[in-house]
Amino acid sequence: WLASNEGVEVLAGNRVPEGAEPFAMVYAGHQFGNWVPQLGDGRAIVLGEVIGRDGLRYDIQLKGSGRTPYSRGGDGRAPLGPVLREYVVSEAMAALGVPTTRSLAAVTTGDPVYREGALPGGVLTRVARSHIRIGPFQYFYSKKETEALRLLARHVIERHYPEAAQADNPLRALLDEVVSAQARLVAKWQLLGFIHGVMNTDNMLLSGETIDYGPCAFMDHYSHEQVYSSIDHYGRYAYNNQPNIGLWNLSRFAECLLPLIDPDSDRAVSIAQVHLEKFIKAYRDHWLTGLRAKLGIQSAADEDEGLIKELLAIMDSCSADFTLTFYQLSRLKLDDENDQAILALFNRPKAMTQWLAQWRLRLRKDDSNDADRK
Numbered sequence: 001w002l003a004s005n006e007g008v009e010v011l012a013g014n015r016v017p018e019g020a021e022p023f024a025m026v027y028a029g030h031q032f033g034n035w036v037p038q039l040g041d042g043r044a045i046v047l048g049e050v051i052g053r054d055g056l057r058y059d060i061q062l063k064g065s066g067r068t069p070y071s072r073g074g075d076g077r078a079p080l081g082p083v084l085r086e087y088v089v090s091e092a093m094a095a096l097g098v099p100t101t102r103s104l105a106a107v108t109t110g111d112p113v114y115r116e117g118a119l120p121g122g123v124l125t126r127v128a129r130s131h132i133r134i135g136p137f138q139y140f141y142s143k144k145e146t147e148a149l150r151l152l153a154r155h156v157i158e159r160h161y162p163e164a165a166q167a168d169n170p171l172r173a174l175l176d177e178v179v180s181a182q183a184r185l186v187a188k189w190q191l192l193g194f195i196h197g198v199m200n201t202d203n204m205l206l207s208g209e210t211i212d213y214g215p216c217a218f219m220d221h222y223s224h225e226q227v228y229s230s231i232d233h234y235g236r237y238a239y240n241n242q243p244n245i246g247l248w249n250l251s252r253f254a255e256c257l258l259p260l261i262d263p264d265s266d267r268a269v270s271i272a273q274v275h276l277e278k279f280i281k282a283y284r285d286h287w288l289t290g291l292r293a294k295l296g297i298q299s300a301a302d303e304d305e306g307l308i309k310e311l312l313a314i315m316d317s318c319s320a321d322f323t324l325t326f327y328q329l330s331r332l333k334l335d336d337e338n339d340q341a342i343l344a345l346f347n348r349p350k351a352m353t354q355w356l357a358q359w360r361l362r363l364r365k366d367d368s369n370d371a372d373r374k
Contacts, residue, residue, distance in 0.1 A: 002105065011105045011125050013045070013065030020048040024068035027135025028142055029202030030252060032236055037142055039135060039202050040070025043078060046131060057159060059131050060104070063124040077113045080106075080122035086213040087124060093210055098188045099181075100210040101128040128209055130159055134249055135202035137256035146259050153260060160207050171260045175275045179250055181208025183279050186246040187286035190239070191294065193219035193322035197229040199237050199245045201252050222315040222322040247279050294326050295359065296373035298366045307355075307362060314355055318346040332356075333370045334363055 001007045009015035016022060024041040031039075044063045052058055063086075064078025087103040094100050109121035132152070140148040157164045157174050164173035185208050189196065196203075197215035205211050215229040224240035232238070237245060254272040262268040291308045292300065315325055328342035339356055343349035363373070 008107060010047075011062075012107045012109060012123055013062050017047060022047050024070055025131060025136065026070060026139060027133055027202050028139040029133075029135040029200050030138075030249075031200045031202070032232070038070075038139065041068050041131075042071040042074050043068070043076040044126075044131075056129065059126075059128050061126045061128070061131060063126055064109075064121070065123050075113070077109075077111075077121050078123065079113045079115060079119040080108060081119065082214070083122035083124045086126075089213045089216065090126075090210070093194075096192060098192070098194075098210060099185055099208050101126050101205075103127070128205065128211065129207040130156075130205070131211075132156055132159075132206050133202050133211075134204050134206065134253045134256075137253060138201060141256035141259075149256060150260055153257065156206050169261070171257050172271060172275060175254055175257055175261075175272065176278065178206055178208070178253060179275055179279045180282055181206075182246050182250055183282035184208065184286050185210065186243050187283050187290060189242060190287060191290040193222065193239070195219060195226060195228045195237070195239050196242065197227070197232070197237055199242065199249065201249050204246075204249050204253075206253075219322045221319045222312070222325070223319075224312070224316055243283050246283070247276065250279060251276055294329075296330065296368075297362060298368050298373070301362070301365065303362065307358060310358075311355055314346070314351045318348050318351065320345045320352075329359075330374050334360060334373075 002011065006015065010017050022045045024045050026038065026040040028035075028037050029039050030036070043065070044061055045065055045068060046059050046061045049057050049059055064083060065076070067074070067076035083106050087106045090100050090103050094102055103124060104127050105125040107123050109123060111121045112118040113121040132155075136152060137149060140152065153171060153174060157170055161174055161177040164170050164177055167173035182204070188194075189210075195217055196210070196212075197217070198212060203212040217228045219226055219239060224238070225235055226239045227235050227237060229237060235241065254276055258265060258268040258272060261271055288300075288305060288308070292298075292304055295308065295311075297304060314320070315322065324345055325342065328345065332339060332342065337356075337360075339353070342356075343352055346352045366373075
């Protein structure tokens with residue numbers, strides 16, 4: 001049906017499917033740390049929800065289909081290039097096991113989109129567990145609309161974290177769940193060398209999925225200070241700062257929940273801080289577990305974190321490729337020090353030779369063979 005004339009008309013935004021009640025979402029947010037009291041879907045429209053074969057509920061959204069009430073003078077259209085980039089990168093992330101929005105379709109419109117020049121236009125059909133970000137909570141919190149916050153929080157609990165509804169304090173349980181989901185998500189980004197580029201609060205989904213594939217990239221030469229946004233002049237969203245920004249964004253979400261957590265504001269702040277502090281440990285645990293796997297380490301030892309950080313420091317100082325380093329590492333053998341392929345990635349191979357000797361010593365503490373480790 002999607003490939004039929006009627007289906008393509010829906011995917012291009014030229015036909016509203018039967019039973020749909022399309023809407024654009026309003027939200028506020030911090031963009032590069034700066035407060036903006038009203039934002040919104042300037043070029044995106046949710047057609048509605050569907051129940052998948054897995055029994056879960058999903059939003060179907062068109063991106064680039066035209067103006068909305070929040071377009072702020074824009075045309076609501078999208079050039080085909082960014083549409084194809086989001087299609088490719090979001091599907092790659094899904095294949096790599098990273099929670100993400102998905103791309104159902106990309107279509108050309110046949111109409112030019114005018115930016116610096118004329119570009120071919122396109123529309124992306126995006127699928128997500130929901131498109132609820134931190135931003136809608138900030139919007140209602142800034143307007144002191146407590147009942148709207150309560151309704152929105154109840155909806156998020158019902159849709160994404162139904163077990164939180166059974167807790168003594170569902171709002172505290174919601175904050176716990178969102179903190180856990182974001183810690184897991186950001187750790188997966190770091191393990192792949194993925195740089196989001198625009199971790200504004202309006203680009204953080206409460207479902208724990210990656211959204212907004214604008215100026216993003218998978219890192220080539222490893223640099224902990226790498227950025228991928230031309231306007232990120234101070235490195236706010238640099239690779240090494242993504243965990244810190246994840247916690248900062250969660251703190252803004254927690255602020256919005258304060259009036260719902262406890263009527264006493266001081267007590268509410270103390271409670272929220274307890275939940276936010278869980279982010280650091282949860283992130284570190286996911287990160288360590290993932291990097292042990294990337295190094296072929298199958299048990300846990302106190303020395304592992306130091307070994308990992310030393311490798312990353314060598315990669316940084318020697319301009320080694322992030323993905324190829326781990327790929328070549330997986331091809332090495334415990335008792336055969338034929339390391340030329342991996343050493344060729346380092347402009348100062350001696351430092352890496354010394355690290356490889358430590359790595360092999362660590363591997364010998366595991367009862368594993370080369371094939372299992374690879």
